[in-house]
Amino acid sequence: MTLLRQIAVRLASLAGVLVLLTFAVYFIQRQLPTDPARVLAGRTATPEALEAARERLGIGKPFLTEYFHFLGRLLHGDLGTSISTRTPVREDISTYLPATFELVMVATILALLGGLIIGILGARDGWAVGLVRIVSVAGASAASFLVAILFLLVFYRNLGWFPAGGRGGTAADSGATGLRLVDTLVHFDFSGFWDAAMHLMLPSIVLAIAPAVAIGRVLRGSLRDAMASDYVRSANAKGGSWFEVMRRHGLRNALSPALSMAGLQIGVMLGGSVIVEMIFSWPGVGNYLATAIAASDLAAITGVVLVLGVAYVTINFVVDTLQVIIDPRQREAA
Numbered sequence: 001m002t003l004l005r006q007i008a009v010r011l012a013s014l015a016g017v018l019v020l021l022t023f024a025v026y027f028i029q030r031q032l033p034t035d036p037a038r039v040l041a042g043r044t045a046t047p048e049a050l051e052a053a054r055e056r057l058g059i060g061k062p063f064l065t066e067y068f069h070f071l072g073r074l075l076h077g078d079l080g081t082s083i084s085t086r087t088p089v090r091e092d093i094s095t096y097l098p099a100t101f102e103l104v105m106v107a108t109i110l111a112l113l114g115g116l117i118i119g120i121l122g123a124r125d126g127w128a129v130g131l132v133r134i135v136s137v138a139g140a141s142a143a144s145f146l147v148a149i150l151f152l153l154v155f156y157r158n159l160g161w162f163p164a165g166g167r168g169g170t171a172a173d174s175g176a177t178g179l180r181l182v183d184t185l186v187h188f189d190f191s192g193f194w195d196a197a198m199h200l201m202l203p204s205i206v207l208a209i210a211p212a213v214a215i216g217r218v219l220r221g222s223l224r225d226a227m228a229s230d231y232v233r234s235a236n237a238k239g240g241s242w243f244e245v246m247r248r249h250g251l252r253n254a255l256s257p258a259l260s261m262a263g264l265q266i267g268v269m270l271g272g273s274v275i276v277e278m279i280f281s282w283p284g285v286g287n288y289l290a291t292a293i294a295a296s297d298l299a300a301i302t303g304v305v306l307v308l309g310v311a312y313v314t315i316n317f318v319v320d321t322l323q324v325i326i327d328p329r330q331r332e333a334a
Contacts, residue, residue, distance in 0.1 A: 006324055014317045019071075021309045026070050029302055030063070079306070080299030084292060089303035093285060097307070098178025099167060100277070100284030103207065104269050106181075106200050110208035111215060111265060118216025119258065120251075123223035135213070144272055148206045148279040155202060165281035168192075168199040203280040207272055211265035219258035226254040256323050263319030267312040 061069070073079075079089035118135065156164045167180060177183055180196035274286035281287070285304055292300035 007321055010317055010320055014313060017313050018310060021313065022071055022074060022306065023067060025302060025306055025309070026067050029298065030066070074306070079303035082292070082297055082300045084295045084297045084300065089299050092288060092300065093303055093307055096283060096285045096288045099282060100270075100273055100286060102179045102181060103200065103204055103277070103282060103284060104266070104273060106204040107207035107211075107269055108262075108266055110204055111211040111269070112262060114208060114212030115215025115219055115258065115262070118212065119219025119223055119254075122216065122220035142209070144206055144210065145275050145279060147209060148203070148276060151202050151206060152279070162202050163199050165203075165279075166199060167283060168195040203276050203282055206280075207269050207276050210272075211262075211269055214265055215258055215261050218261040219254060222254040222257045223251065226251075259319055259323055263316045266315050266319075270308050270312055 077090055079093070081087065082089050082092055085092055121131075122133070152164060155161045176186075181193060181200070184190070184192035184196055273282075273284060274289055276282065277284045277286035278290050285307070289301065289304040291297075292304065
């Protein structure tokens with residue numbers, strides 16, 4: 001099967017999964033005791049206003065008719081109106097999403113770097129193996145909220161190295177991208193860039209620890225198998241250091257399982273960002289979701305779940321496609 005055909009098959013699968021995601025979210029939403037029309041119109045709404053809300057939401061019709069009405073609104077970007085902010089959920093999410101995107105992207109970079117270090121050090125025999133095992137067990141066992149509290153106590157309260165929370169105040173608050181690291185650099189605001197980086201440091205590290213350990217464990221196992229293969233032994237016989245042979249021959253063939261795990265862990269970070277954002281007062285989608293849950297804001301909850309679900313599925317599609325591009329053996333197997 002050619003590369004383009006495999007990508008087309010994966011795109012078709014992606015579309016199918018997204019449709020199933022919207023169906024599952026709508027089915028669960030309709031099973032809740034809350035009346036979406038009453039939530040949209042308000043508790044003091046008149047019967048006419050309530051009927052208009054039911055008509056807008058497509059409620060009171062057969063289930064599949066209601067679902068296709070819901071799907072049509074989604075295709076037009078209509079996620080409903082938040083009862084907490086009284087603004088369209090789409091606008092709320094577009095306001096909060098850049099903060100979450102920046103946090104998760106920085107955490108992803110840290111997780112990939114950490115996983116690469118753990119995997120490479122753990123794949124080589126020596127004193128580093130024991131250290132890597134200790135770090136792996138500690139990182140996998142510690143709950144993110146406990147690590148977050150510990151980091152706040154140590155690095156904020158006792159040492160004062162990093163701020164406690166928030167994104168900081170910079171000249172790039174109204175920047176074009178909403179990503180403060182990018183906007184401050186565009187404005188040549190280097191003090192603002194440093195301030196944004198300092199505010200990002202603690203929450204991104206907390207978010208990256210568990211994924212880094214998971215990626216490192218998978219990379220360690222696949223890299224040890226690759227380094228024990230015949231072609232790597234032949235390369236060793238020709239001379240060269242362990243790291244040189246690993247870099248040129250072992251690492252590329254060991255990356256595929258680790259890349260697959262990285263895609264899953266990005267999804268884990270999207271979910272884990274809710275707790276991290278609450279603890280560090282990070283103004284992102286996770287904090288918005290926590291507020292919506294407390295207020296029983298059904299439209300906001302549904303909107304955030306859909307956005308995070310679409311992001312998770314899309315990320316895994318991208319990772320799956322990269323695996324096919326990087327590893328020719330997968331194309332041959334297909």
